[in-house]
Amino acid sequence: MSDPVVTLYTIIVLSLVVNIGISLYGVFTRPSLVKKFICLTIFSDTLNSFAIAIGFRRVSDTYPSIAVLSSVPEESSELATFSETAVDPVPQALVLTAIVIGLAVYMFLVGLIVMYYRHYKTTHVRVVEGGSVG
Amino acid sequence: MEVVPISIAAVAALLSIIATFLAVRSRDMLSAVVFSAVQSTAYALIYYVLMAPDIVLVYIPVSVGILPAVTVLLIKKTERYES
Amino acid sequence: MNLREAVIAVSIALMVVLLAYTIGAGGLGPIAPSRLRDLAVSYLANTYNPWNITKSALSLEAVTAIVWDYRGLDTFFETSVLFVSIVGVALVFRGYREKLGLSGRGLSEIVKTSTRVLTPLILIAGISIAIHGHLTPGGGFQGGSFIAVLLVLMSVVFSLDFVIEKGITSSRLLTLRSIGLVGVLTTSVALLVLGLALGTHAYIFQNIAREGSPLSMPSWLLDRPTGGTLIFFNLFEALAVAAGLSLAFIVLSLRESEVEEALGKGEWYE
Numbered sequence: 435m436s437d438p439v440v441t442l443y444t445i446i447v448l449s450l451v452v453n454i455g456i457s458l459y460g461v462f463t464r465p466s467l468v469k470k471f472i473c474l475t476i477f478s479d480t481l482n483s484f485a486i487a488i489g490f491r492r493v494s495d496t497y498p499s500i501a502v503l504s505s506v507p508e509e510s511s512e513l514a515t516f517s518e519t520a521v522d523p524v525p526q527a528l529v530l531t532a533i534v535i536g537l538a539v540y541m542f543l544v545g546l547i548v549m550y551y552r553h554y555k556t557t558h559v560r561v562v563e564g565g566s567v568g
Numbered sequence: 569m570e571v572v573p574i575s576i577a578a579v580a581a582l583l584s585i586i587a588t589f590l591a592v593r594s595r596d597m598l599s600a601v602v603f604s605a606v607q608s609t610a611y612a613l614i615y616y617v618l619m620a621p622d623i624v625l626v627y628i629p630v631s632v633g634i635l636p637a638v639t640v641l642l643i644k645k646t647e648r649y650e651s
Numbered sequence: 652m653n654l655r656e657a658v659i660a661v662s663i664a665l666m667v668v669l670l671a672y673t674i675g676a677g678g679l680g681p682i683a684p685s686r687l688r689d690l691a692v693s694y695l696a697n698t699y700n701p702w703n704i705t706k707s708a709l710s711l712e713a714v715t716a717i718v719w720d721y722r723g724l725d726t727f728f729e730t731s732v733l734f735v736s737i738v739g740v741a742l743v744f745r746g747y748r749e750k751l752g753l754s755g756r757g758l759s760e761i762v763k764t765s766t767r768v769l770t771p772l773i774l775i776a777g778i779s780i781a782i783h784g785h786l787t788p789g790g791g792f793q794g795g796s797f798i799a800v801l802l803v804l805m806s807v808v809f810s811l812d813f814v815i816e817k818g819i820t821s822s823r824l825l826t827l828r829s830i831g832l833v834g835v836l837t838t839s840v841a842l843l844v845l846g847l848a849l850g851t852h853a854y855i856f857q858n859i860a861r862e863g864s865p866l867s868m869p870s871w872l873l874d875r876p877t878g879g880t881l882i883f884f885n886l887f888e889a890l891a892v893a894a895g896l897s898l899a900f901i902v903l904s905l906r907e908s909e910v911e912e913a914l915g916k917g918e919w920y921e
Contacts, residue, residue: 442574443683446614448671449581453588455667460592462663463656466650468643469592472600475635476588476607482623483611489691490618492683497570500619501713502788503699506876510702517687517695521619523713524691530718531729533626534792538736540635541899544642545743551646621788622714625780629796634896637803641903 439492447487453480467547467557471540478536482529489522501526577617584610595650597643601636608632694721699876705861709870710785710878718790719884723856727835730891734832737895741825744902757810766808773801781889785878791888798889799896811904824898831891838883842866856880 457480460473491498499516501523507513547557554561584607591603608631615623673679687695698716700707708716718726757763780787781794806814839856845866846853852864858879860867868879 438571439574440682442571442578444675445578446574446581447674447682449578449585451667451670451674452585454670455663456585456588456592459660459663462659464592464650466597466647468597468639468646469600469650471642472597472604472639473592475631476591476604479608479611479627479631483614486615486618486620486623488679489620490683491687492685494685497573498619500621500788501695503711506711507699510700513696513700517692520695520713522687522691523694523717524688526620526622526714527717527722529620529623530626530714530792531725533623533630534729535732537630537634537896538733541638541740542736544638544903545740547642548645549743557646622790622793625789625793626796629793629800633800633803634796634900637807637900638903641900 443487443490447484450480450483450487465559467550467559470559471543471547474543475536475540478532482532485525485529485532489525491521493519573617577614580610580613584614597648597650598640601639601643605632605636704859707859708878708881709859709876710881711876712785712788714788715784715790715881715885716878719881720856720858720879723839723884727839727856730832730835730888733892733895734828737828737899740899741821741902744905755810757813758808762808766804770801770805773797773804777801777889777893781885782882784885785876785881791885792892794885794889795892796896798893799900802893802897803900806901806904811901814901819897819901821898821901824894824901827894828891828898831887831889831894834887835884835891838880838887841880842868 454477457473457477461470461477464470464473496519498521499519501520503516507516551557587603587607587610591600591607594600594603608627612624612628612632615627674682694717695713697703697706698708698713699711701709708720710716710720777794777797779794780789780797781791784790784794802814802819842857843853843855846864849866851866853866854861854864857864857866858868858881859870870877870879
């Protein structure tokens with residue numbers, strides 16, 4: 435039964451790649467600053483999903499378990515079973531940091547967009563001399 | 569029986585493609601924010617199936633709660649329709 | 652679409668096709684791998700290991716141990732980056748003062764009654780997720796985000812005046828944020844200070860005794876493991892994140908007329 439699981443997992447990863455393409459198109463071509471901001475958040479979330487999908491693991495006849503011990507272990511053979519069936523915890527720790535730093539950058543971008551609007555009275559990207567939209 | 573969770577995640581991934589496309593294409597900024605929140609919910613389901621519960625507990629308050637609220641305030645202070 | 656958009660679309664489509672081919676042919680590793688890397692196996696085997704105590708963090712949860720103990724310096728500087736960015740947002744709206752009587756009266760009675768039932772539940776869920784960070788999936792950021800969303804909900808359903816009259820103003824939230832950050836700093840150097848006072852070796856971010864430095868934080872409370880420094884880190888981080896994100900929302904929800912009166916018209920044009 436290895437084929438259906440591998441096929442479905444490949445569908446998940448390929449749809450993430452298509453999301454990268456659509457959100458990058460939105461960042462490059464839409465002329466409004468708020469639209470660029472929204473597409474940038476989608477792009478960053480998709481990259482974090484890539485990191486978590488790399489950390490998944492396939493155990494042969496059961497579903498893998500989360501990276502948390504369910505009870506205090508009494509002997510050291512339980513630790514060996516745990517590290518045979520748990521998913522990778524390192525990408526999850528890195529994605530946690532990445533989400534928080536992304537949030538910090540988004541707050542700063544919101545402040546910058548408000549300042550841009552106060553100065554030029556528009557959120558269009560192309561502004562000609564004299565402050566009108568061109 | 570391990571096929572059932574991963575097939576749910578595959579359906580959620582295909583739904584997120586539709587939501588992203590609609591978010592990029594819409595001219596009304598409020599619709600774009602709502603479609604982005606739908607895409608974040610689909611991603612949270614994918615994270616749950618891929619066995620990352622810590623990430624689900626960070627992602628849902630941040631990306632369906634705080635970021636759409638801040639973006640709606642930003643739209644209120646600037647323009648609503650793309651020119 | 653003009654020529655520029657067509658060229659961008661074609662090149663992005665080419666990039667997507669090439670990336671999909673690379674992943675399908677095994678460029679990021681085997682699709683759905685079945686063996687982990689050695690680093691991950693060593694983190695999983697040592698996260699609660701009383702038989703090899705110099706490498707262990709004595710917490711039942713591997714992700715929290717990696718975030719706050721094995722890679723604690725990354726998390727400390729990430730908290731500082733979030734603090735700096737929130738100070739930047741507060742700087743864009745400098746000189747603000749909360750003025751009562753400008754916001755509406757909230758939503759209808761049905762919504763207010765159901766929110767009155769939900770508010771203590773969300774608060775308790777957030778605090779529980781923050782405190783049990785070393786036993787179940789959860790931790791400081793997760794609990795803090797819950798409480799920040801609770802404050803956003805309250806200021807939308809009841810009005811912003813209600814939240815300000817209860818005593819949650821921007822200056823108090825900034826003070827709470829700074830207290831959280833100072834608490835994280837204090838916990839990280841606690842064992843270092845104790846080691847310098849007693850004359851033994853100690854490290855920054857030390858949790859359990861290592862070879863050559865025999866001090867360690869208490870890791871059992873009555874009959875539950877507490878994970879040493881992890882419980883203090885989670886508490887202070889939850890306080891810091893809740894205060895910081897609520898501050899960003901409240902500062903951004905001020906009206907433009909209040910901001911103009913505070914800054915003086917014409918000051919931001921030079």
